[in-house]
Each structure stands twice: as structure tokens, then as C-alpha cells.
Amino acid sequence: MRDQASPSPGISALTIRGSEFYEKTHRQYLGTGIRTLDLLLSGGIQRGHITQIMGPPSSGKTSLLLSILAQATARGEWVAYIDPFSSLDPDFAQKAGIDLKRLLWIRGSKKILEATDILVGAGGFGVVVLDLVTQGRTMDSRIFQKTSFPAWFRLKRAARKTSTALLILGQGVNAGSAVSRVISLRRQKTQWSGTTDKKTGTDPHHARLLHGICNELELLRGKNSHSHATFYCHFQL
Amino acid sequence: MRRFIAIFSSNPPHTFLIAQRLSPRIEICSPDGLLLEVTARSERKALKTFLEQAEGPPKTGIASTRITAILAAHTRSGTVVPDGKELDYLASLPVGGLSLILQEPDSKLLSTLFQWGIRTLGDLTALPEKDLVARLGQKGSHLQKMARGEDVQLFQSYVEAPQFKESRELEWTLDSLESFTFILNGILERLCTRLHNYGQAADSLHLILQLDDHTVHERTLRLASPMRHPKILLSLLRLDLQSHPPHSGIVGISLQAIPARPRLIQNSLLELSSSNPEKLSRTLARLTTLLGEENVGTPALLDTHRPDAIYMNPLQVESARCSRKEKSTSASHPGKKKGALRESDDPIPLTLRRFRPPLPTQLSTHQIVACSGPWRASGDWWRGTAHAWSREEWDVELTDGSIRRIYWDLLKKLWVLEGIYD
Numbered sequence: 169m170r171d172q173a174s175p176s177p178g179i180s181a182l183t184i185r186g187s188e189f190y191e192k193t194h195r196q197y198l199g200t201g202i203r204t205l206d207l208l209l210s211g212g213i214q215r216g217h218i219t220q221i222m223g224p225p226s227s228g229k230t231s232l233l234l235s236i237l238a239q240a241t242a243r244g245e246w247v248a249y250i251d252p253f254s255s256l257d258p259d260f261a262q263k264a265g266i267d268l269k270r271l272l273w274i275r276g277s278k279k280i281l282e283a284t285d286i287l288v289g290a291g292g293f294g295v296v297v298l299d300l301v302t303q304g305r306t307m308d309s310r311i312f313q314k315t316s317f318p319a320w321f322r323l324k325r326a327a328r329k330t331s332t333a334l335l336i337l338g339q340g341v342n343a344g345s346a347v348s349r350v351i352s353l354r355r356q357k358t359q360w361s362g363t364t365d366k367k368t369g370t371d372p373h374h375a376r377l378l379h380g381i382c383n384e385l386e387l388l389r390g391k392n393s394h395s396h397a398t399f400y401c402h403f404q405l
Numbered sequence: 406m407r408r409f410i411a412i413f414s415s416n417p418p419h420t421f422l423i424a425q426r427l428s429p430r431i432e433i434c435s436p437d438g439l440l441l442e443v444t445a446r447s448e449r450k451a452l453k454t455f456l457e458q459a460e461g462p463p464k465t466g467i468a469s470t471r472i473t474a475i476l477a478a479h480t481r482s483g484t485v486v487p488d489g490k491e492l493d494y495l496a497s498l499p500v501g502g503l504s505l506i507l508q509e510p511d512s513k514l515l516s517t518l519f520q521w522g523i524r525t526l527g528d529l530t531a532l533p534e535k536d537l538v539a540r541l542g543q544k545g546s547h548l549q550k551m552a553r554g555e556d557v558q559l560f561q562s563y564v565e566a567p568q569f570k571e572s573r574e575l576e577w578t579l580d581s582l583e584s585f586t587f588i589l590n591g592i593l594e595r596l597c598t599r600l601h602n603y604g605q606a607a608d609s610l611h612l613i614l615q616l617d618d619h620t621v622h623e624r625t626l627r628l629a630s631p632m633r634h635p636k637i638l639l640s641l642l643r644l645d646l647q648s649h650p651p652h653s654g655i656v657g658i659s660l661q662a663i664p665a666r667p668r669l670i671q672n673s674l675l676e677l678s679s680s681n682p683e684k685l686s687r688t689l690a691r692l693t694t695l696l697g698e699e700n701v702g703t704p705a706l707l708d709t710h711r712p713d714a715i716y717m718n719p720l721q722v723e724s725a726r727c728s729r730k731e732k733s734t735s736a737s738h739p740g741k742k743k744g745a746l747r748e749s750d751d752p753i754p755l756t757l758r759r760f761r762p763p764l765p766t767q768l769s770t771h772q773i774v775a776c777s778g779p780w781r782a783s784g785d786w787w788r789g790t791a792h793a794w795s796r797e798e799w800d801v802e803l804t805d806g807s808i809r810r811i812y813w814d815l816l817k818k819l820w821v822l823e824g825i826y827d
Contacts, residue, residue: 203750225807228755230827235753246685254761257824258704258715264754268704272720274692276700283692290688292681301758301827358802360775376777378800380755381808381826402752403826 198294198333201235204397208387209349212239213295213335216328218320218346220336223353228383229301230255231264231401232353233337237295238265245294246270248287252277255299263404281319284334288323291330300338320346350388356398357382378403406445406488409560410452411474413438414463423458427451430562432471438478440471442560445488452485468494472506473554479505491554496527503551514544526552567603569662571596578617578654585655586643592660593635593642600662606631608665612642615657622651629689630682630722631665637683644690648697668722682722689720710784711794712823713759757810759824766811766822768801776801779813790816800826 197211206212213219213236223229237247247270249256254275262268272293274283280298287296320343327334336342341350362376380402387393414420417437424431428451430442443451448467455465466477468486473495477484480502486494500523504515523529529552537545547557571592579585600606608631614622626645632638668682692701702717778799786793795815802808808826813819 201753225805225825226827228827230758231753231756234756255758255824256704257713257757257759258706259713260754260756261704262706264756268706269721271703272689272701273704273717274696274701276696279695282695286688286691286695290684290691292685292688355806358775358808360777360802362777376775378755378777378808378826380752399750400752401755403755 198236199239200232201239202232202397202399204399205232205351205385208392208395208397210391213333214348215294215331215333217348218324218327218334218336218343219349219351220338220341220343220347221351221353222338222340224339224355226358226381227353227355228381228385228399228401229337229353232351232383232385232399233297233335234261234264234266236335237261237271237297240294241265241267241270243294244270246272246292247295247297248272248274248293249297249299250274250280250283250287251299252280253299253302255301284323285326288330288332288334289326291332293332295333295335296327297335297337300336300342302339317344317346320344324348347389349390352386352388353383354386355381356384406469408443408445408448408467408469408488409471409474410441410443410448410455411438411466411468411471411478412441412455412459412463413465413478414459414461416460419460420463423455427454430560432561433563434471434475438475440474440560442562448485468554470554471556471558471560472551475506476502492530495552495554496525496530498526500524500526500529500552502526503548506551514541514548517541518548567599567664569596569599569603569605569607569664570659571661572657572659574615574657575655578656580654582643582646582650585646585658586639588658589642589660590635590639592658593638596660596662597633597635597638600633600664603664604667605664606633606667607638607662609663610638610642611661611663613659613661614651614655615659616651616653617656618653620653622655624649627719629686629720630668632683632686633667634683637687640687641690644687644694648694685720685722710782712782713761755826757824758827760822763824764822766820768803768811768820772803772805774802774804783815796821798823 197206197209197214199206199212200209221229221233237249240247242265247266249271251273252275256273258268258273261271272287274280274287284296284298287293323334323343324346326332336347341347358381359379360376361379380400382398382400384396384398387395411434412420412424413435414437417439420439421431421433424439424441428441428443432440432442434440441451452465452467456463462482464478464482466474466479466482466484466486468474468477468491469488470491473486473491476495476498477486480498484494500518501515503526507515518529523532529549532549534546534549537549541548550557573588573592575588579588596607607628609628610626612624612626614624616622624642624645626641628641689701699717701720703720704715705718707714707716776799779797780799781797783793783795786795793816796812797815798810798812800808800810810823810826812821812823814821
């Protein structure tokens with residue numbers, strides 16, 4: 169009698185039937201554009217829940233977020249991006265595949281929670297993004313740091329009612345236990361392409377190009393928590 | 406019995422004004438010509454009145470069919486063709502007269518007829534219809550009908566475009582938004598009923614408020630998609646007035662709707678139901694009131710190499726639908742990858758998080774792990790020094806783990822942090 173091979177831990181163990189995956193991806197989940205992450209998340213970002221994407225600078229969190237938005241607009245959904253510091257680059261967003269005509273961009277550092285409340289409560293948006301990455305700048309602390317937990321839970325309840333996926337982008341967990349999933353990212357390696365100078369043994373900086381960043385993500389909360397995956401962000405000219 | 410008067414004059418607007426007084430049914434058949442539908446009893450009187458009031462000698466013709474009246478006016482002005490005598494009258498007219506009515510491709514057929522020896526319309530009607538169709542196709546049959554004085558086109562009566570405008574003067578000054586909303590509700594209901602009756606919807610609303618200090622407060626509300634629901638329009642106007650209130654009491658209201666075709670959508674079974682545009686418009690209006698018009702919209706790129714050249718557009722439901730349609734057609738073309746659904750482990754595009762405005766920065770060499778550059782770029786120097794930009798871009802990886810895009814501003818002579826790759 170043959171010994172049945174035990175499933176290897178990690179991603180390979182996470183198998184899902186094709187039809188089930190399709191149904192989940194389209195109705196309950198929103199694909200991220202990265203198959204490994206979709207498998208870890210059992211289909212993608214959960215609609216009607218709050219998901220936090222966090223990580224230090226250059227960890228690929230914004231690239232991942234734009235990939236999710238591109239998936240949503242490709243399906244014909246409306247997406248909203250609440251951007252207190254006006255950090256979004258529409259040129260890079262378009263390169264990421266986002267249909268800019270389906271992207272509602274909200275700028276301004278004041279009343280962002282009220283705006284989130286309106287957008288999530290109104291429904292009709294597949295994804296609402298709340299970008300709380302400060303990048304070393306100061307934000308009015310009353311906006312999110314001292315926001316009471318009931319406010320986050322009210323947003324969570326509104327998201328559940330309207331099936332809107334609320335994504336919070338930050339450097340740490342902002343919404344406490346109201347968040348269903350936390351995706352933590354960190355940079356593994358930066359890839360530079362170029363030629364090595366034979367005389368000095370070094371790469372001249374003018375012959376080098378930023379090729380991309382290899383990132384690692386970890387699920388910190390929810391199903392398959394503490395699972396890891398890697399993805400690569402490629403620099404496009 | 407109905408009769409047609411064809412009038413061709415050198416002053417079409419004046420002719421049209423006179424024609425409106427003579428008959429309610431007018432067709433504009435050419436840039437300088439009109440057709441009036443009148444009764445047989447009133448045709449002489451109408452023509453006499455017209456000739457008295459018209460400027461200059463117009464070309465006129467009266468007949469029981471459109472085409473006979475037009476040909477009569479062009480060939481023998483002032484002719485009145487009796488009912489039933491169209492065939493006899495037209496028989497002697499040259500066949501080239503049909504070129505006044507025919508479109509450009511069809512007029513080439515007349516040269517063919519001329520080569521066959523057909524000189525008059527009578528010659529054309531004498532040809533056997535079956536053989537004519539065999540040689541010229543269905544157009545030959547049409548030509549023969551026209552030569553017999555039969556109308557191949559229906560009379561298309563001119564209908565003036567309706568004005569969707571409601572005005573009201575108030576007996577006393579309104580100071581509060583609540584009481585004003587009550588008045589506005591009635592106006593909007595009447596306006597929306599009229600729009601509904603004409604099968605139209607409001608594309609935008611133009612509100613003019615006359616104030617008690619003899620000034621005017623004007624607001625134009627562009628809607629995300631054409632709509633005609635009075636309650637939604639009322640809430641949108643109310644939100645707009647909350648953010649832009651009049652500075653004095655209101656004594657008069659005038660509201661005009663710019664009409665457009667209502668939005669008709671047949672959703673696919675395979676696509677997710679999209680947002681209700683009326684609801685979306687209300688959400689946008691609330692956000693605009695909360696944050697200001699300049700902070701809410703869809704980003705658009707300017708056609709320039711200047712970095713961060715963007716502007717904000719108001720969100721348009723219809724254009725987004727169109728773009729999606731375009732996308733679905735472009736998806737059928739291989740090689741156009743943009744907007745396609747991804748389910749692979751391919752790399753995703755790297756993104757830059759911008760600093761707006763860019764931050765002046767100072768970096769020392771020991772902070773830098775790796776770098777690439779300089780990538781020189783410049784532009785807009787032809788627009789003057791105020792708009793010119795010139796820089797040397799660098800991508801740098803720092804010891805703190807961040808990868809930044811910095812540049813040396815060649816005009817201002819300083820290092821600037823443009824953004825962080827993330």
C-alpha cells in the first residue's frame with residue numbers, strides 16, 4: 169500500500185475548486201491580481217469587510233492596493249480613493265491598469281472620516297480606500313489616531329450592509345478590532361539592473377536601472393493567518 | 406384635401422416667420438426652401454398673403470404632392486398644379502430637374518438616363534418599370550415614382566425644440582432654505598413632468614435667483630447622468646445651495662433644465678449591477694458640499710511630459726460606461742493588456758507615492774545604498790521662465806529601506822524629494 173503524501177504546508181495545501189473560486193471571486197471576494205495572495209485569502213479581498221494593508225515605506229503596499237483597484241475597475245465597478253495627502257499618482261495608477269474614469273479621487277486632509285462614512289454608507293462602490301500613510305508628514309491627529317472604536321465599527325456595519333470592501337492603507341493597524349483582515353508587507357530585496365564596471369568592480373550609477381522590488385506579505389488576522397507569500401513589483405517606464 | 410406650397414427665397418428666416426403665421430405644418434426641405442401644408446380652400450389666400458409680405462420675389466409652387474410643388478417652384482415659379490394633373494404637368498419638364506431633389510450619389514443616375522436619350526420626365530415615366538429596376542436597381546423605381554409626382558418621402562413637420570424652463574416671482578422675500586425648498590419642489594415637479602412628457606431628462610440645471618438687493622445669484626448644476634426624478638434633483642439643488650448660499654433674500658426663481666436623452670441601460674447577466682446613477686449623483690453632491698468641488702472628481706492626465714501634469718474632472722457616469730464599452734471591444738484585441746483581469750503570479754507594476762508639493766530634501770552619501778541616474782528631463786521653456794522646468798532625476802535606495810525618487814532642480818538649484826516607491 170502506498171503512503172499518501174501529506175500536503176506540504178503553505179500555499180500548496182490551499183486548494184479550491186474552480187467553480188467555487190469563480191463564484192467567490194466575483195460575488196463575495198474581490199481579486200487582488202496576485203494569484204498566490206488570492207489563494208491565501210480564499211478568493212481575494214472580502215466584500216463588506218474592512219481590510220488593512222500595512223507596511224513600512226517601499227514595502228509594495230500601494231502597488232498591491234492599485235492592483236486591487238485595477239481588478240475592480242476591470243470588472244466595471246466604481247472605486248473611491250480617499251487621499252488626505254494627495255499621494256496618488258494618476259499616471260502610475262493608469263499604468264497599474266486602473267480605469268481612471270471609474271476612480272473617484274477625494275483629496276484634502278479634513279473630514280476624511282465623514283467622507284468615508286458617506287461613501288461606504290451610500291453603496292455602489294466596489295472598493296473604498298482610506299489612505300492613512302503619512303510618509304513622515306503630520307496629519308491632524310483627531311482624524312484617525314483618536315478616532316473612537318465605535319466610529320470604526322459603524323463603518324464596518326455600513327460596509328457589511330452595502331457589500332463595499334473598505335481598504336485601509338497605513339503604516340500600522342489603525343482601525344483596531346474592526347478590521348477583519350490585516351495584510352502586512354515588508355520589502356525583501358530591491359532589484360537593480362545594470363552592467364558592472366570591469367575596472368572598479370562596481371556598477372556605475374548611470375548604467376543602472378531600478379528593476380523592481382521583491383516583497384513579502386503576511387496575513388496577520390483572519391483565516392490562514394501567519395501565512396506568507398511573496399510577490400514582485402516591476403518598475404514600468 | 407391637403408395641398409403643398411413650396412417656397413424658395415433668399416431670406417429663409419423671414420420666410421419661416423411668415424410661414425408660421427400661415428400654417429402650423431411646415432417642413433424645412435432645403436437650406437433656402439420651405440414646404441407648407443395647407444387645405445385646398447386656403448391655398449390661394451395663403452399664397453397671396455405670403456407674396457404680399459415676403460421680401461423679394463420668392464419662387465413658389467402649389468401642388469397636391471411635395472415633389473410636384475418643389476419642381477413647380479424651381480422650374481416655373483408661381484405655378485398652381487391642379488389636383489390629379491401632376492403627371493400631365495411633370496411630363497414636359499426636363500429630367501435634369503430631379504437633380505434639385507436627389508442626393509449626390511443618386512444624381513449620377515441622371516447622366517445615365519441622359520445617355521439613354523431620356524430628356525423629359527414624361528420619357529422616364531414611359532419606360533417599363535421592370536426593365537428600369539433590372540438596370541438601375543430600386544433607385545430606378547424611385548426615380549420613376551418621382552417623375553410621376555409621387556412622394557417617396559413623407560412630410561416631416563418642423564417641431565420647435567421645447568424649452569424646459571419654470572419661473573416664479575415671490576410675493577415676499579424668502580430667507581431660509583427650508584421655505585425655499587418648498588417652492589423649489591413644486592417647480593421641479595412641474596419641470597420633471599414636462600421632461601417626462603417629452604421623453605427627455607435633465608442633463609444639467611441652471612438656477613437663477615433674483616435677490617432683494619436687485620442682484621442675481623446663478624448656479625449651474627451638472628448632473629453625473631441625465632435624470633428626471635424631482636426628489637433627487639431637489640436634494641442636489643439643496644446641497645448645492647448649502648455650499649453656495651445666496652447672500653440676500655430671494656424674491657424670484659427661474660429654473661431651466663437642459664434636456665438630454667434619458668439613460669437606458671440593459672445590463673448583462675454576466676456583469677455586476679452597477680451603481681444607481683441618481684444615488685451616485687447624490688453621494689457626489691454630498692461629498693462636494695463637504696470637501697469642495699476641487700477635491701472631488703476623477704483624475705485625468707494632461708498630454709505633456711511634465712511630471713505630475715494632472716487635472717480633476719467631475720465624475721461622469723455616462724463617459725465611464727462608454728469607456729467600459731471601449732474596453733470590452735479593446736479586450737478582444739490581443740496585445741492590449743490594460744484593464745484586463747489578472748489571475749497570475751506575474752509582477753505587478755511598481756507605484757510611486759508622490760509628495761505634493763515636492764519636498765526640498767538633503768541626503769548625505771552614507772545614507773545611500775544604491776542609486777541610478779541622473780535622468781535629465783526638461784520642458785515648457787517655450788512658455789517662459791515661470792513655467793519652465795529642468796531636472797536630473799535619481800532613484801535612490803536608502804539605509805532606512807525606502808526607495809525614493811529625488812531630483813536636482815537645475816533652475817532652482819536644490820534637491821527635491823518627489824516621491825517614494827511603494
